Amino acid sequence: MGREKLLNALLREAEELTANEAFTVIAPYYDELMAEVPYSYWVDYIHKITKHLGHSFETVLDLACGTGNVAIEFAKRGYRVVGVDKSEAMIREAIRKAMMQPELKLEFYCQDISELLLPMKFDLAVCLFDSLNYIIEPEALKKAFKATYDVLKPKCYFIFDMNSEYALEANLFTQNNLDSDDRLKYLWISSYDSETKLCRVDMYFQLQLEEGKILRFKEVHYQRAYAVDEVIAYLSDVGFKCEHVFDAYTFKAPTRRSTRIYYVAKRL
Numbered sequence: 001m002g003r004e005k006l007l008n009a010l011l012r013e014a015e016e017l018t019a020n021e022a023f024t025v026i027a028p029y030y031d032e033l034m035a036e037v038p039y040s041y042w043v044d045y046i047h048k049i050t051k052h053l054g055h056s057f058e059t060v061l062d063l064a065c066g067t068g069n070v071a072i073e074f075a076k077r078g079y080r081v082v083g084v085d086k087s088e089a090m091i092r093e094a095i096r097k098a099m100m101q102p103e104l105k106l107e108f109y110c111q112d113i114s115e116l117l118l119p120m121k122f123d124l125a126v127c128l129f130d131s132l133n134y135i136i137e138p139e140a141l142k143k144a145f146k147a148t149y150d151v152l153k154p155k156c157y158f159i160f161d162m163n164s165e166y167a168l169e170a171n172l173f174t175q176n177n178l179d180s181d182d183r184l185k186y187l188w189i190s191s192y193d194s195e196t197k198l199c200r201v202d203m204y205f206q207l208q209l210e211e212g213k214i215l216r217f218k219e220v221h222y223q224r225a226y227a228v229d230e231v232i233a234y235l236s237d238v239g240f241k242c243e244h245v246f247d248a249y250t251f252k253a254p255t256r257r258s259t260r261i262y263y264v265a266k267r268l
Contacts, residue, residue: 003178010187010204014218022219023066027089029184029207030067039069042128043077045249046159049264050124052251053243055157057123063113063148063160064131068094068106075104082118083108114143121153127160130260133168133223136198138234141226145265146238152267158240159264161248165225167259168192168199183208197225228254231263240265 017025026033050057058079062071065083067090075081083106085091091110098106111117113127114135125148135141148158163172173190187204200222207215232242245253248260 006178006185006206007187010185010206010216010218014204014206014216016218016220019220022221023087024089025207025215025217026205026219027067027087027093030090030093031069032182032184033186034069037069037129039073041249042070043073045262046124046126049159049244049246049262050157053157053264055124057156059120059122059124061118061122061125061148061151063125063127063144064129064134065094065108066090066129068097068108070126070128071106071108072097072101072104075101075106080105081107082120082122084111084113084116084118086110086112114140114147116147116151118151121151123153123156125152125156125158127158130161130163130223132160133163133199133225134221136222136224138226138230142234142237145235145240149238149240149267154267157264157266159262161260161262162226162231163223164254164258164261165197165227166257168223168225169194170259172259173199173201192225199223199225228261235263235265239268241268 060074060079060081062083065071065085068083071081071083083094088110091108094108135144169192171190173188176187178185178187185206188201190199190201192199203219203221205217209215228245235242242263242265244264246262247254247258248262254261
């Protein structure tokens with residue numbers, strides 16, 4: 001099918017899933033979709049930050065862990081890791097992958113990150129891949145920060161990233177792979193509302209199934225842009241001290257054109 005026909009078919013025929021169905025159909029194929037994501041590099045960067053802090057750790061909590069790629073990367077390096085995500089479908093994939101590597105100290109739980117009920121406390125918590133931008137209400141974000149604070153040991157760290165307003169304004173989510181030979185094709189169209197600070201992303205997918213059938217579906221995602229000062233204030237409100245704010249993958253302060261920002265918060 002040519003690009004124009006594929007584009008028209010996606011826009012015309014894709015079945016829109018409900019918000020509760022997000023990440024359900026896509027879960028078994030999510031790792032194909034994210035095949036180029038450098039999870040190992042992200043974990044390397046977290047290690048550089050903790051080394052800079054002089055913070056050693058043995059236990060890691062991976063919040064909004066998805067199919068478990070970051071959690072598995074930490075576990076491969078010898079840490080005891082717990083991953084949490086509210087999507088049952090994504091957690092099923094994470095557990096399936098963990099079962100294939102029984103030597104790893106790895107557990108997964110299906111929980112909302114603002115309501116954590118876990119069997120232990122942690123030396124380090126992480127939340128990567130702009131997952132916190134999906135929390136579009138400030139009070140809900142503070143609730144997630146408080147839940148994280150409560151499962152960290154004293155003097156331990158929470159490291160997370162967020163998309164900047166510049167990234168959402170620039171419509172960096174607008175992308176596609178319609179010219180590829182991949183069996184999972186996608187078309188993402190984003191729009192940003194500067195008044196509400198909300199970015200809407202219409203995600204269209206076409207999946208070529210093994211039996212020759214074609215599945216077309218659409219998910220609508222929202223992310224909120226938070227100013228750095230807002231995030232620091234919310235962290236402070238629940239007891240954290242935000243020790244550093246970095247332009248992603250550097251130790252430099254973010255600039256007006258930074259697209260991804262890392263926060264390093266310490267439980268006092």
